Amino acid sequence: MSDSRPAGPAAVELHSATIGYGDVAIVRDVDLTIGAGEAVAVLGSNGSGKTTLARGLLGLATVLGGDVRVLGAPVGGLRERGRVGYVPQRHTVSGAVPATVREVVGVGRLARLGLLRRLRPADRAAVADAVAEVGLADRLDDPVASLSGGQQRRVLVARALAAEPELLIMDEPTAGVDSASQESLATVLARISAAGTTLVVVTHETAPLAGVLRRAVVVDHGRVVHDGPLSQAAAHEEPGMHHHPPGREPGGYRQDQPTVTTRSRRPGDQEH
Ligand SMILES: Nc1ncnc2c1ncn2[C@@H]1O[C@H](COP(=O)(O)OP(=O)(O)OP(=O)(O)O)[C@@H](O)[C@H]1O
Numbered sequence: 001m002s003d004s005r006p007a008g009p010a011a012v013e014l015h016s017a018t019i020g021y022g023d024v025a026i027v028r029d030v031d032l033t034i035g036a037g038e039a040v041a042v043l044g045s046n047g048s049g050k051t052t053l054a055r056g057l058l059g060l061a062t063v064l065g066g067d068v069r070v071l072g073a074p075v076g077g078l079r080e081r082g083r084v085g086y087v088p089q090r091h092t093v094s095g096a097v098p099a100t101v102r103e104v105v106g107v108g109r110l111a112r113l114g115l116l117r118r119l120r121p122a123d124r125a126a127v128a129d130a131v132a133e134v135g136l137a138d139r140l141d142d143p144v145a146s147l148s149g150g151q152q153r154r155v156l157v158a159r160a161l162a163a164e165p166e167l168l169i170m171d172e173p174t175a176g177v178d179s180a181s182q183e184s185l186a187t188v189l190a191r192i193s194a195a196g197t198t199l200v201v202v203t204h205e206t207a208p209l210a211g212v213l214r215r216a217v218v219v220d221h222g223r224v225v226h227d228g229p230l231s232q233a234a235a236h237e238e239p240g241m242h243h244h245p246p247g248r249e250p251g252g253y254r255q256d257q258p259t260v261t262t263r264s265r266r267p268g269d270q271e272h
C-alpha cells in the first residue's frame with residue numbers, strides 16, 4: 001500500500017471482489033486499492049488470474065461478487081471514454097481489417113475524443129508522438145499486418161499512449177519485445193507516471209520496469225498473496241509457483257536476474 005496516496009477517488013478499488021467468466025470464479029475475494037498516480041506491477045505464475053483481474057477492471061470479465069470501482073465509478077459506469085487505457089495480452093493487431101500503424105493508433109486517440117469526432121492536428125501529432133515513442137516512426141504508414149509480432153505489441157502500446165489515459169492497464173507489454181524496446185517503454189512509462197498517470201502493469205519481466213513500478217501485487221490461484229514494494233516481491237514468486245506450458249521459456253520472472261530477459265514469442269504463441 002502506498003503511504004502517500006493523494007486525496008480523491010482511488011484509481012482502482014476492489015472490495016471482496018470475485019471476478020470470472022460465466023459463473024466460474026477465477027479471481028476470488030480480492031481487496032485492493034491503487035491510489036491515483038501509483039505504478040503497480042501485477043505478478044504471478046501462468047494461470048494465476050492476472051489477466052482476469054485486469055479484464056475485470058475493464059468490464060471484459062464478469063464481476064461475480066463484491067465491488068470493483070475504477071476511477072471512482074463502478075466497472076462499466078465511466079462516462080468519459082479514453083480515461084482508461086488498455087494493452088491486452090493476447091492480441092496482435094493483424095485482423096480482418098487492413099489498417100496502417102497510424103490508423104490503429106489513431107483509434108486510440110479517437111477513444112479519448114469520442115468516436116464521432118475527427119482528429120485535429122494536435123491529435124495527429126499525439127498519434128505520431130506515440131508511435132515515435134515506441135520506436136516505430138518509420139513504420140507509420142505501413143499496414144500493421146506487415147509488422148512483426150513484437151512490433152505489433154508496440155503498436156498496441158502506442159494506441160494506449162495516444163489516448164493519454166488517466167489509468168493505463170497493460171497486460172505483459174514487454175512480452176516478445178526486444179530489450180531496446182523494453183528500455184524505451186520503461187522511459188515512456190516513467191515519463192507518464194511522473195506526470196500522474198496511474199499504471200497497472202501485468203508482467204513476468206520486472207527487471208526492465210523496476211525503476212518505474214514501485215509496488216507489486218502478487219496473484220496466486222486467484223488470490224492476492226503479496227502486496228508491497230516490488231523489491232520485496234521476489235520471495236513470493238517461488239520457482240515452484242510456476243507451471244509453464246511445455247515449450248515455453250520461463251521468461252524473466254526473477255528479480256535477482258541481472259540481465260533483461262528477452263522472450264521471443266512468435267505470433268502463433270499469442271493465443272488468439
Ligand atoms: N475467457 C475465459 N473463460 C473461461 N476461463 C478462462 C478464460 N480466460 C482465462 N480463463 C481461466 O482463468 C484462469 C486464469 O487465467 P488468466 O488468463 O487470468 O491467467 P494469467 O495469470 O493471466 O496467466 P498468464 O501468465 O499465462 O497470462 C485460467 O485457469 C484460465 O483457464
Ligand SMILES: [Mg+2]
Nearest residue numbers: 050051089171
Ligand atoms: Mg495473462
